[in-house]
Amino acid sequence: MDKRKRKVILPTTSIINEDKSTLLMLYEDMLLGRYFEDMCAQMYYRGKMFGFVHLYNGQEAVSTGVIKALMTQDYVCSTYRDHVHALSKGVPPNLVMAELFGKETGCSRGRGGSMHIFSAAHNFLGGFAFIGEGIPVAIGSAFQSVYSKQLLKKDGLLSVTVCFFGDGTTNNGQFFECLNMAVLWKLPVIFVVENNQWAIGMAHHRSTSSPEIYKKAQAFGLPGVEVDGMDVLSVRSVTIEAIKRARQGQGPTLIEALTYRFRGHSLADPDELRSRQEKNAWLARDPIQKLRKYIFNNSFASKYELDNIDLKVKQIIDDSVNFALSSPEPRIEDLKLYLFAEDN
Numbered sequence: 001m002d003k004r005k006r007k008v009i010l011p012t013t014s015i016i017n018e019d020k021s022t023l024l025m026l027y028e029d030m031l032l033g034r035y036f037e038d039m040c041a042q043m044y045y046r047g048k049m050f051g052f053v054h055l056y057n058g059q060e061a062v063s064t065g066v067i068k069a070l071m072t073q074d075y076v077c078s079t080y081r082d083h084v085h086a087l088s089k090g091v092p093p094n095l096v097m098a099e100l101f102g103k104e105t106g107c108s109r110g111r112g113g114s115m116h117i118f119s120a121a122h123n124f125l126g127g128f129a130f131i132g133e134g135i136p137v138a139i140g141s142a143f144q145s146v147y148s149k150q151l152l153k154k155d156g157l158l159s160v161t162v163c164f165f166g167d168g169t170t171n172n173g174q175f176f177e178c179l180n181m182a183v184l185w186k187l188p189v190i191f192v193v194e195n196n197q198w199a200i201g202m203a204h205h206r207s208t209s210s211p212e213i214y215k216k217a218q219a220f221g222l223p224g225v226e227v228d229g230m231d232v233l234s235v236r237s238v239t240i241e242a243i244k245r246a247r248q249g250q251g252p253t254l255i256e257a258l259t260y261r262f263r264g265h266s267l268a269d270p271d272e273l274r275s276r277q278e279k280n281a282w283l284a285r286d287p288i289q290k291l292r293k294y295i296f297n298n299s300f301a302s303k304y305e306l307d308n309i310d311l312k313v314k315q316i317i318d319d320s321v322n323f324a325l326s327s328p329e330p331r332i333e334d335l336k337l338y339l340f341a342e343d344n
C-alpha cells in the first residue's frame with residue numbers, strides 16, 4: 001500500500017440529546033471560530049499581521065465541543081494554533097484580533113501575537129510556539145487546583161485543566177512524561193490530541209510507531225478515547241465524561257479527536273503536500289455544515305434563525321477588525337515594559 005494513503009475511519013459515539021439553546025450556542029461558537037480565522041487570512045495578506053499565523057479552519061468541533069463543556073473556573077492550555085481556543089474560552093474577539101495586529105489593546109498587550117494569546121482573566125494559559133510546551137504547564141495548572149482544594153481548603157468544585165496539542169506533538173517526550181505524572185498524582189487534566197493527520201508536511205502515520213494515539217493511554221493507566229473530531233456533539237459527549245472524572249478527583253483522560261485542517265500549516269505554507277482527494281474527503285465532513293444540518297433536519301431552528309446567527313457573527317468579526325485598526329500601537333518608550341511580573 002502507498003504509505004502516503006491511509007483511510008481514516010471515524011468512530012461513532014452515542015451523543016447526549018442537547019436542547020435548542022445549547023445547539024445554537026455550539027453552532028455560533030464554531031461559526032465565530034471559522035469567520036474569525038477567515039478574516040485573519042484576509043488581514044494577514046493585507047499586511048496587518050506579522051510573523052507566523054496558524055489557522056484552525058476545519059477543527060472547530062474540537063474547540064467548541066471541549067471548551068464549551070467547561071466551567072468558567074476551568075483552565076485551557078493551547079498551542080500556536082490558539083485563536084479559536086481563546087475565543088471558545090470567552091476571550092473577546094476584539095482583544096484577540098487586536099493582539100494579532102500587535103496593538104496595545106490586545107490580550108497580551110500586542111507583545112505576543114498569534115502564537116501567544118493569553119488571558120489570565122479567562123484562565124486561558126496560552127499560546128506556545130514550541131510544540132509540547134503547554135503540556136507541563138497544564139500539569140502545573142492541574143496540580144495547583146488540587147493543592148488549593150486539598151491543602152489550602154479552597155471552597156467550591158475542583159477546577160479542570162484542558163490541554164490541547166497536535167498528533168505530531170505526541171512523539172515528543174513531554175507528552176509521555178506528563179501522562180505519567182498526571183496519572184501518578186491523579187490530576188484533574190484532560191489531554192486533547194487534535195489529530196489533524198499532519199505535522200506540517202509529515203503525515204501522522206509515517207512518523208509514529210503506533211498511529212492510534214488514544215491507545216498509548218493504556219501504558220500509563222488512564223482512559224484513552226477516540227472520537228470523531230468533525231462532530232461537535234460526539235466531542236462534547238466524551239468531554240463531559242472526562243470532565244466528570246476529573247472533577248470528582250478520579251484523574252486524567254486522553255481524548256484523541258480525529259480531525260483535519262482545511263488550510264495549510266500556517267499562512268506561509270503553500271499546502272502542496274496533501275492530495276486534493278484527501279482534502280476533498282475531509283472538506284465533505286465540514287463540522288459546521290454537519291451541525292447546521294442536524295439542527296435544521298431535527299427542526300430545532302429554521303434556516304432564517306441560522307442565517308441570523310451567521311449575520312450576527314460576521315458583525316462581531318467586522319467590529320473586531322475595526323477595534324484592532326483603531327487601537328494604538330504600543331509606545332516605543334514601553335519597549336521594555338512587561339518583561340518582568342512587577343510591570344503588570
Ligand SMILES: Cc1ncc(C[n+]2csc(CCOP(=O)(O)OP(=O)(O)O)c2C)c(N)n1
Binds near residue numbers: 165168
Ligand atoms: C520543540 C519544537 N520542535 C519543532 C518545532 C517545529 N514545528 C512547528 S509546528 C510542528 C508540527 C506540529 O504538528 P502537530 O503537533 O501535529 O500540530 P498541528 O500543527 O498539526 O496542529 C513542528 C515540528 C516546534 N515548534 N517546537
